[in-house]
Structure formats: structure tokens, C-alpha cells
Amino acid sequence: MKDEYGHVFQIYEKLVLFDIMAVDSLSVKNFKEAISISKKRLHFNIPRMSGFCEAVQNFLPKLRKIANPFPVLSWKTFCDTIHLEVNPLATIQHLNILLIQLQNLGEVLFLKSGLQPDLIVISPNWFGSNIIGTLFSVDFLISQTRMSGSYQANDFQIMFPHYDAMSVLQLLETMKICVQYDNDGDIEYEFPAYIIREKDETLWKPWGNNVDCCYGGIRLSSQPQFLELLSSIFIRIQVELRYLQNNYYEDMDSYLYQWYGGTVLCISNIECMVSLEQDGCIEIKIRGSKSSSYTCFYFLEEILHSINLVLIETCPGMKVIKEFLSPSNLS
Numbered sequence: 001m002k003d004e005y006g007h008v009f010q011i012y013e014k015l016v017l018f019d020i021m022a023v024d025s026l027s028v029k030n031f032k033e034a035i036s037i038s039k040k041r042l043h044f045n046i047p048r049m050s051g052f053c054e055a056v057q058n059f060l061p062k063l064r065k066i067a068n069p070f071p072v073l074s075w076k077t078f079c080d081t082i083h084l085e086v087n088p089l090a091t092i093q094h095l096n097i098l099l100i101q102l103q104n105l106g107e108v109l110f111l112k113s114g115l116q117p118d119l120i121v122i123s124p125n126w127f128g129s130n131i132i133g134t135l136f137s138v139d140f141l142i143s144q145t146r147m148s149g150s151y152q153a154n155d156f157q158i159m160f161p162h163y164d165a166m167s168v169l170q171l172l173e174t175m176k177i178c179v180q181y182d183n184d185g186d187i188e189y190e191f192p193a194y195i196i197r198e199k200d201e202t203l204w205k206p207w208g209n210n211v212d213c214c215y216g217g218i219r220l221s222s223q224p225q226f227l228e229l230l231s232s233i234f235i236r237i238q239v240e241l242r243y244l245q246n247n248y249y250e251d252m253d254s255y256l257y258q259w260y261g262g263t264v265l266c267i268s269n270i271e272c273m274v275s276l277e278q279d280g281c282i283e284i285k286i287r288g289s290k291s292s293s294y295t296c297f298y299f300l301e302e303i304l305h306s307i308n309l310v311l312i313e314t315c316p317g318m319k320v321i322k323e324f325l326s327p328s329n330l331s
Contacts, residue, residue: 010038052094053101055086060107064123070163071123072171075110078120113174121171131168134160135177136193149195149258150188179242192238195260203257203264204273207287214293216300217285217325220307226318227280233314234276238263240306241274248302265303270296272303282307285330 012034019025063081064071073081079095090098099120102108109121121127134140144159157165169189172178178189207213222230241263245256255266262275270288277283284303288296311320 010041012037049101049105050097052087052090053098056082056098056102057105057107059086060122067122070167071126072119072121072167075118075120078122111171111174116170116174119171119174127171131171135172141194145194145196147195147197149191149193150183151191152186152188156189176236176239179239179246181242181246190239190242190258192235192242192258195238195258197259199259199262200257204271212290213287214290214296215285215287215327215330216296217283217327217330218300218304219281219283219323219325221279221281221321221323222318226315229315229318230282231276231280233310234261234282236310236314237274237282237307240310241265241303244302244306267299268292270299272299274303274307283325285325287330 014030014034016027016030016034018027018031022028059082063085067073082090082095082098087094099108099110103110106124107122109124109127111119111121113119140159153165153169156169160168169178169180173180173189177193178191180187180189182188220230221227238258242256242258245254245265249265249267253268255264257264262273265272265274270286270292272284272286274282274284284300284307286296286300286303311318
């Protein structure tokens, strides 16, 4: 048990057997002892609440009213407000400790972004119900989803009339629920979770017995109990692949097409397909001309790096098995 789940859970050293007929039995005392030990470990690891944290916690209801109806601030704005209203002498170190304490208390939600300013949601309950709850509600999924999963800002403003559409989209992009991209000159936001179209079979036609081609592939799998996790995070992988095209291959002759459970990314004469298989595994296949074999290799490494970023961020303790696909089978 410790070998399998010790990196995730704290496993109690002793086995506790209960006698349900004896309230004051030794097993109950052992169970209380185990809870007491776990409580001490928990208290030791959680930072103590400071007077500064208590003062900010008392100030948060007022700040939420000021920020209403959109209780989301940039990290810099939040820090400036705390300096102005609570303690002008608070240092960056104090504010970082404060952030950890407030998140442990469930008072705020910090969202780190690599492209935009870091955001802090000062009302997590509002975010979970009014934003995430609405986006993934059954009514919303039935009435608002599109085949491509892409929307313009004006479309989103109609869906969320009480908030500024760009502010909501910035928040969702920071959460990596959606990603901005250029669609023939129009700025759109792609939501992989909403994509319902099927694979276009013309995108990955067999090249036949062409000896001047090279093929490669990787299969990602996990233990049977974790395969559902790979399926659930595939939409995050699709977001990351769109980021990859936007940031590295936008100026090149590139093309990206996404469908429910799959992505094709083409760079010049190299094609890569990332797909979620029926057994819950993820396969990455790549092909190109024989003269571009080195480029194919490094391109495959870029794709794997993007997928690894998602796995580290969403499932840091999950064991992932990587298997090479046979080039002869891929051809």
C-alpha cells in the first residue's frame, strides 16, 4: 500500500481492526491515536494565521463589495490595495505568505499565468457557481456549444451579459479552459471541452508504400485505475497544443485542426496527430519526408514536452508509461 500510494497519502503504520460490539475497545483507542497523529502533522505543515492575515480576512468582505459584480483582481492590484487599506509596510514575502494562508482558508483563489498578469479571485464561491458552474451546466452545454468549440468575444458577451466578456475570457484563459487564436484574421477563443465535431478523415490519409517517408510515435498509458484521468485532462492537452502553435509555429506554414478526442498539427511537410484512444491511452504519431527525419524527432519532442507540462500540472503523482509505436505499423 505504501509503495503504491505513499507518494499521495499518509499511510498509518499500524493496521486497525474494529470491534463494533465494544465501544471502548483497544481498536477504537488506536483509531483515535491515528487521527491525533494525523492532526498534529496537519497542524505542523499548515502555516499559523498571523495578525496580518486576520486583518486582511476581515477586510475581504468590503473588497468583494467594491469589486462586485466581478470579484477578480490582478495580483499587483490586490497587493496595492492591501498596502493602501491594511498595512503599507507589508513586504513581498509577507504578501506571499498571506496568499498561502488565504488559499488554505478558502478565501481566495490564485491563478498564475505565463502570458497575462497573475489573477486572484477574491470570491471562490462566485467563481465556482457563476462562472464554472454556468459554463459546464447541462443547459449551457445543450444551447451554447458549437461544433468547433470556438467563439468570438461578442458571442461570449451575449452568454454572460452581466460581466465584461474580455474579463471573463482572460480569467478562463488563465485557467487554461480556453485559448485565443487567429482564425483567418478573426480573434476567436477555442474551448476544447465544447468541441463536438468528429475527425476529418482526409487529414490523416495513408501515404502508401512511400520509401522516402519516416514515421514515429509514442503511446502514453497509466495504471488501469488512472486511465480515466488521462481522458479527463485531454482537453487541457488540446489547449497546450494550441498554445504551442500560437507561440512557436504561428509564423511558419502551420495548420492545427482539433476534434473531440484528437488533434492534428502540421508544420510544412511534417504531420503530427495526438489522439485519445478508446482504451483511455494517448497516442502521438508523427510522419514526414525522410530528409526531415531530424526535424520530425525534435518536433515529436516538442509535442511530448507540451503534454508533460499538462501531466505535471494536473497529475503530478501519476505514473505514466511511455511506449514506442512501431514505424512499420504506422506506415
